[in-house]
C-alpha cells in the first residue's frame with residue numbers, strides 16, 4: 001500500500017497540553033479520506049503538521065514519501081485549503097489565478113478558468129466581496145488547479161448552505177475522478193463525508209480512535225441490543241454502551257458473526273459509528289456499578 005500520509009507516534013504539544021498524541025497512521029493513496037472528531041480533537045493540528053505549517057513535538061510524519069514543506073518539490077505536490085477557505089480580500093478572482101500561476105510550477109490554467117467560468121465567478125470581482133460559498137469555491141479552484149497529488153481541506157464546507165455544500169463536494173469529486181487526486185478532508189458533517197469519503201479517521205481528545213476503509217468499518221461494526229444483562233458480549237471489542245432499566249445496547253467491533261441469540265444485531269450507519277467512537281464506553285464492565 002502506498003501511503004500519502006504516514007505518521008509514527010506523532011504528537012504536538014502547546015505549552016503543557018497535547019493537541020495531538022501518539023498518532024500512528026498510514027493513509028492510503030487514491031482515497032478520499034474523512035477526518036472527523038469533536039471540536040478541539042486535534043484535526044487542524046494533524047493537518048497543519050501534514051503541510052509543514054508546524055513541527056511535531058514528538059514522532060514523525062511523512063507526506064508522499066517526503067518531509068512536509070521540505071522544499072519546492074514537496075510544496076508542489078500538496079495542496080491545502082485551510083479552515084475558512086482563506087483568500088486575499090483585496091485581490092480579484094483573476095488576480096488569484098495569476099498568483100496561483102506564478103507560485104505553482106504545475107499550475108493548470110485551463111482547469112482554473114474553466115472552473116471559474118462554470119461557477120459564474122467574475123474574474124474582476126474582489127475576493128472580499130464574494131459570498132462564503134463563492135470564496136470556498138475559489139479556494140478549492142486554486143487547490144485543484146495547482147494539480148497537487150494530495151489535496152488537504154480543513155472543514156471546507158462548514159460555512160456553506162446545503163446547496164453550496166453539495167456543489168462544492170461535487171466539484172471536489174469531479175477533480176478526484178479527473179486528476180486522480182488523493183484527498184484528506186476534515187468535517188463535522190458526517191452525512192457529507194458519507195457521500196464523499198471512502199476512508200475514515202475518527203480523532204477524539206488528541207488520539208486516533210479508529211481509521212480504516214469505510215466499507216470495512218461498516219461491515220465490522222454492529223449494534224447489539226438485548227435485555228439488560230450482567231454479561232457483556234464475549235470476544236468483541238466494545239466501542240460504546242448504553243443501558244436503560246430493561247435494555248442494554250452495545251456498539252461492538254468484530255470480524256466474526258455474532259451467534260448469541262440473546263442479542264439483536266443491527267447494522268450501523270457512518271454517523272452512528274462516528275458517534276459511538278465519540279462517546280466511548282466509560283470504563284467498561286460494570287453493569288453492577290451502573291445499577
Ligand SMILES: Nc1ncnc2c1ncn2[C@@H]1O[C@H](COP(=O)(O)OP(=O)(O)OP(=O)(O)O)[C@@H](O)[C@H]1O
Nearest residue numbers: 014018019020037038039040041042043044045046
Ligand atoms: N495555537 C494554539 N495554542 C494553544 N493551543 C492550541 C493552539 N491551536 C490549537 N490548540 C489546542 O489544541 C487542541 C486541538 O486543536 P485543533 O484546532 O487541532 O482541534 P480541531 O479538532 O481542529 O478542532 P475544531 O473542530 O474545533 O476545528 C485544542 O485543545 C486547542 O485548544
